[in-house]
Amino acid sequence: MYKVKTFNQISVKGLDRFPRGDYEVGSDIGSPDAVLLRSHKLHDETLPESVKCIARAGAGVNNIPVDDYTKKGVVVFNTPGANANAVKELVMAGLLLGSRDIVGGLDYVQELTHMTDAGEMGKLLEKEKKRFAGNELYGRTLGVVGLGAIGSMVAEMALAMGMNVVGFDPALSVEAAWRLPSQVERMENLQSLLGRADFITLHVPAIEPTRHMINSESLQAVKPGAILLNFARDAIVDADAVVTSLNSYQECGKGLKQYICDFPEPCLLNRKDVIAMPHIGASTAEAEENCAVMAADQLMDYLHNGNIKNSVNYPVINMARAEGYRITFSNDNVSGVLGNVLSVFTENEVNVIDMVNKSRGDIAYNIIDVAGKPTDAVMQAIAEVEHVINVRLLD
Structure with missing residues (x-):
């Protein structure tokens, strides 16, 4: 029986x-x-040696020390796309909030508690409604930074609303490119996108190359009066640089007009040009269910079959089960390791039925089906091959 420890709800x-x-x-x-978790931080947790894999029910894995776990042979999964629709819909809300002064209008109405005559209130609102006038999204340009599962859905949504869409993604995969609507104009760099877009929405992971990609330098290229939306990760944006840009627009008409995000910080509070939500991008019942189901299925496929899908640290690998027994092992991605393991089989007369080998960066992973059940001595010999990190036998 397998044991799965859960964190969070x-x-x-x-x-x-x-x-x-x-x-x-x-x-x-x-x-x-x-281990199956959502946002629980594992950086200060002692990882039991029994753990073979971890699944994050969500896209971001900054709460998991991925590099440390990779060295231990622990596969880390996430669930890209499972919460994409929930985030996409909140981005739509952000675009509407940014184009029309909906928040200001709502706040104004709630201040009218002193009025008791509905007719008089109606006359006052008819007179004052011009204070909250805005613009339509139709014909405006949306810049999408990151064209993966969420970014491509946001782009498609914006096109359906009559917006022009430009996109930038330095790491666009072939799969994502096929998913992207043909009407999206690809930009060569971030600066070009910032200079074209009336609205900018961010959909990239929080990794070292994207840390503070929106900063004082990149914001120099922003179109005056642009509105920035961040429903991805807080680390992508330098909040202090955003405040400086917002102040610049108020003072001389250059910089960002508004910032709409899912990541409040102290410097963003009590500003009328900031709408900050309490990290609710994926907080729908449907998104939480989708993430949990995907995470559970990925854990089971790995534990039972050794297959890997949607890992952030190991290669994608899948092999249909054959008769017999399955051995999986991970190793440092250096030459000669697989050959040395196969030599163990040869020396012990273990017949290989099928096999597949994949690598990702400094890590390689292997699935090998064999005809008969290997002895403990064979498994121990594989584990002792230089550069092998761990090995498993699956019935």
Whole structure:
């Protein structure tokens, strides 16, 4: 029986994916084979040696020490796209809030508690409504930074609303390119996009190359009066630089007109040109269910079959099960390791039925199906091959 330790409140729909006869799942489990979590930070946690894989029910993995776990042979999964629709819809709300002074109008109405005559209130609102006039999104240009699962959906939504869309993604995959609407104009760099867009929306992961990609230098290129939306990650934006840009627009008409985000910081509070939400981008019942289901399925496929999909540190790899037994092992991505492992099979007369080998950066991962059950001595010999990190036998 496999053991799965959970952190945070995981959707019941996801937990129900685990067959009770094969899995013990709970928050108080010792020596787990896998960990399933949402936002719980693992940086200060001692990882049990029994853990083989971790699944984050969400896209970002900055709460997980991925590099450390990679060296230990622990596969880290995320669930890209599972919450994409929830984030896309909140981006739509952000665009509407930025184009029309909806918040200002709502606040004004709530201040009219002294009025008791509906007719008089109606006359006053008819007179004052011009204070909250805005612009339509139709015909405006949206710049999408990051054209993955969420970015491509946002681009498609904006096109349906009659906006022009320009996009930038230095790491655009072939799969994402096929998913992207043909009407999206690709920009060569971030500065070109910032200079073209009336609205800028960010959809890139929080990794070292994207840290503070929106900063005082990049904001020099922004179109005067542009509105910036960040429903991706707080680390992507230098909030102090954004405040400086907002102040510049108020003083001389150059810089950002408004900042709409899902990541409040002290310097952003009490500003009429900032709308900050409490990190609710993926906070829908549907998104939480989708993330939990995807995370659970990925854990089970890895534990049972050794297959890897949507890992942030290991290669994508999949091999259909054959008759016999399956061995998986990870190793440092250096030459000769696979050959040395195959030599162990040859020396012990173990017949290989099928195999696949993939690598990602400094890590390689292997799935090998063999005809008969290998002995403990064979498994130990594989584990002792130089540069092998860990090895598993799957019935």
